[in-house]
Amino acid sequence: MDDRLILRIGTKFLIPFILIFALYVQFHGDYGPGGGFQAGVIFAAAFVLYALVFGLGNAIKVLPPRVSYICGALGVVIYVGVGYVSMVLGGEFLNYNVLAHDPAHGQHYGIIGVELGVLVTVFGVMVALFYAFAGRRRIDT
Amino acid sequence: MRENLPALLVVVPLLLAPVAALVGRKAAWAVAAAACWWSLYASIALLQRVRAEGTISYEMGGWAPPYGIEYRIDLANIFVAIIVALIGAVTIPYARKSIAKEISDDRGALFYAAFILCLTGLLGIAVTGDVFNVFVFLEISSLSAYSMIALGEDRRALTAAFHYLIMGSVGASFIVIGIGLMYVMTGTLNMADLAVRLPEVADNRTIPVAFTFLTVGITLKLALFPLHLWLPNAYTYAPSAVTAFIASTATKVAVYLLLRFFFTVFGETFSFEVMELDRVLMPLSIVAILAMSLVAIYQANVKRLLAFSSVAQIGYMVLGISFGSVLGVTAGIIHLFNHALMKGALFMAMGCVMYSVGSVRIEKMAGLGKVMPWTMAAFVGGGLSLIGVPATVGFVSKWYLVQAALERGLWPVAGVVLIGSLMAAIYIWKVVEVAYFQSPDPDYEIREAPLSMLIPTWILVAASFYFGIDASLTASVATQAAETLIGGLP
Numbered sequence: 001m002d003d004r005l006i007l008r009i010g011t012k013f014l015i016p017f018i019l020i021f022a023l024y025v026q027f028h029g030d031y032g033p034g035g036g037f038q039a040g041v042i043f044a045a046a047f048v049l050y051a052l053v054f055g056l057g058n059a060i061k062v063l064p065p066r067v068s069y070i071c072g073a074l075g076v077v078i079y080v081g082v083g084y085v086s087m088v089l090g091g092e093f094l095n096y097n098v099l100a101h102d103p104a105h106g107q108h109y110g111i112i113g114v115e116l117g118v119l120v121t122v123f124g125v126m127v128a129l130f131y132a133f134a135g136r137r138r139i140d141t
Numbered sequence: 142m143r144e145n146l147p148a149l150l151v152v153v154p155l156l157l158a159p160v161a162a163l164v165g166r167k168a169a170w171a172v173a174a175a176a177c178w179w180s181l182y183a184s185i186a187l188l189q190r191v192r193a194e195g196t197i198s199y200e201m202g203g204w205a206p207p208y209g210i211e212y213r214i215d216l217a218n219i220f221v222a223i224i225v226a227l228i229g230a231v232t233i234p235y236a237r238k239s240i241a242k243e244i245s246d247d248r249g250a251l252f253y254a255a256f257i258l259c260l261t262g263l264l265g266i267a268v269t270g271d272v273f274n275v276f277v278f279l280e281i282s283s284l285s286a287y288s289m290i291a292l293g294e295d296r297r298a299l300t301a302a303f304h305y306l307i308m309g310s311v312g313a314s315f316i317v318i319g320i321g322l323m324y325v326m327t328g329t330l331n332m333a334d335l336a337v338r339l340p341e342v343a344d345n346r347t348i349p350v351a352f353t354f355l356t357v358g359i360t361l362k363l364a365l366f367p368l369h370l371w372l373p374n375a376y377t378y379a380p381s382a383v384t385a386f387i388a389s390t391a392t393k394v395a396v397y398l399l400l401r402f403f404f405t406v407f408g409e410t411f412s413f414e415v416m417e418l419d420r421v422l423m424p425l426s427i428v429a430i431l432a433m434s435l436v437a438i439y440q441a442n443v444k445r446l447l448a449f450s451s452v453a454q455i456g457y458m459v460l461g462i463s464f465g466s467v468l469g470v471t472a473g474i475i476h477l478f479n480h481a482l483m484k485g486a487l488f489m490a491m492g493c494v495m496y497s498v499g500s501v502r503i504e505k506m507a508g509l510g511k512v513m514p515w516t517m518a519a520f521v522g523g524g525l526s527l528i529g530v531p532a533t534v535g536f537v538s539k540w541y542l543v544q545a546a547l548e549r550g551l552w553p554v555a556g557v558v559l560i561g562s563l564m565a566a567i568y569i570w571k572v573v574e575v576a577y578f579q580s581p582d583p584d585y586e587i588r589e590a591p592l593s594m595l596i597p598t599w600i601l602v603a604a605s606f607y608f609g610i611d612a613s614l615t616a617s618v619a620t621q622a623a624e625t626l627i628g629g630l631p
Contacts, residue, residue, distance in 0.1 A: 069162075070163060072162075073159035073160075073162040073163050073254070074159065074163075076155070076156075076158065076159040077156065077159050077160070080152055080155050080156045081156075083148075083152060084152075084156070087145050087148070087149075091203055092144075092145065092148065092199065092200055092201060092202060092203045093145060093148035093149075093152055093201060093202065094201060094202040095202050095203030096202070096203075097203055
């Protein structure tokens with residue numbers, strides 16, 4: 001890989017922007033097109049690109065399979081957790097109105113929280129799928 | 142917590158599923174047990190509330206129906222939720238040793254996560270009042286079921302799971318097409334709202350098409366003959382605890398969906414008079430009872446034998462529904478519960494045999510009546526129920542079915558029910574004969590299955606006798622549930 005300078009430098013330039021763009025899609029998901037699923041896929045795409053250019057071994061050092069596995073489960077906990085918080089605060093499951101003094105703000109926080117859960121799970125599962133196909137062998141979680 | 146109980150019934154297992162995936166195998170079992178026992182407690186508490194206060198409506202996210210997702214709990218669906226939760230709660234102590242033996246340790250945590258997700262999905266289908274939510278939960282339960290089946294020891298489990306995946310996905314897409322067509326015509330996804338709006342547009346060709354897609358999709362999920370082809374292999378090669386759980390719950394929930402769509406959403410006038418559903422369902426269920434019982438007689442693998450018998454038993458449930466009368470639907474609902482008990486017990490007994498012998502082929506079971514007396518006695522108990530001997534739940538189901546058939550003046554159909562019983566006697570006897578009247582192979586030691594597996598099996602066997610002798614509770618709940626379904630929404 002050492003001789004493909006443009007590819008390596010180009011990738012290094014691109015990855016931060018891809019990650020930032022994923023977060024942009026995440027935080028604008030409640031007002032514009034986008035949301036947690038798309039953001040999670042884009043976030044995972046950065047790691048897939050890294051793995052393609054620098055090799056699977058390096059990618060596993062950056063993001064161990066165990067972490068992607070944990071992310072996959074953690075996102076569900078975040079999503080459902082938002083629902084539990086709203087129940088503790090006296091609303092129904094996933095009633096965002098009670099999350100802040102102003103219901104409009106509450107809806108805003110609620111959506112962001114839920115979408116964050118989606119992002120984490122989609123990101124974790126996408127990377128885990130990529131590892132599973134790229135590795136062709138069991139990767140210990 | 143009281144107000145949120147309808148949501149908590151579903152979302153406590155939903156939260157525990159990822160937790161089970163994150164902790165180790167042993168802890169994952171404890172988490173799964175907590176999820177199952179919680180859902181049993183919550184569903185019984187909800188049943189008492191429904192009986193005392195009538196239908197419960199819960200607004201998900203605080204959005205009022207029909208705009209938001211509504212959880213609507215009446216007697217029909219809480220009854221189904223109790224079946225699911227009860228079987229889950231009995232299977233989970235059984236699963237600990239059985240799964241430890243049949244599934245490698247590193248997959249244990251993921252297995253229990255899938256188990257809880259499957260429970261979540263089935264409970265969700267039962268309690269939701271929103272048709273799209275039904276589809277989402279259907280996918281949750283089906284996808285987790287595919288993965289659990291694929292974990293079976295035998296390599297053929299992989300193809301069985303893949304086959305089920307393809308057939309199940311076809312069924313799920315038919316269901317979502319049907320839901321989409323209804324949404325296009327009415328602009329609503331809420332079941333109660335659909336029931337009001339569908340008659341206004343029933344003349345449009347789209348509605349019969351939606352009805353057809355839904356019927357075919359759901360009958361694929363519940364494995365009505367001739368759409369049952371995924372079932373025998375899936376049940377045969379899945380891990381024993383998974384077979385016991387899925388055989389007693391997944392198809393039952395699909396039968397409930399059929400009832401819900403036919404009677405609540407479309408209404409029995411549209412389903413039975415305009416679409417003439419009984420003309421399709423009755424012949425198919427009769428063929429299912431006769432042909433699948435016949436196929437079961439010729440099976441050499443006892444789990445496979447029981448799987449074909451399941452397809453025949455689903456025939457009885459659909460036969461009850463196809464009468465379209467309160468008595469017929471009551472018979473169908475009672476058989477839902479009763480079949481869950483007896484098939485659960487039978488598959489659990491086979492799991493015990495699998496644990497001790499390592500095979501469930503009929504020739505390996507020679508003399509097991511002497512070396513594994515408790516397991517085989519449980520098998521005989523469940524078998525008596527399957528045949529429909531008086532004082533077992535099978536008798537209660539068949540009594541109601543025959544009554545419903547005679548009410549319609551359908552003597553030959555009542556005859557089919559009795560012939561089905563005789564055929565069940567033949568295939569159960571095949572196993573009993575080998576187990577009790579042949580001598581065991583003296584070459585190798587076989588010991589009785591552990592108590593943690595025998596006790597859950599016997600709980601189901603005991604229940605199948607208890608509810609066979611005193612059917613007043615099940616019969617009254619089932620009759621009220623049938624009246625709720627047929628009488629429309631209260």
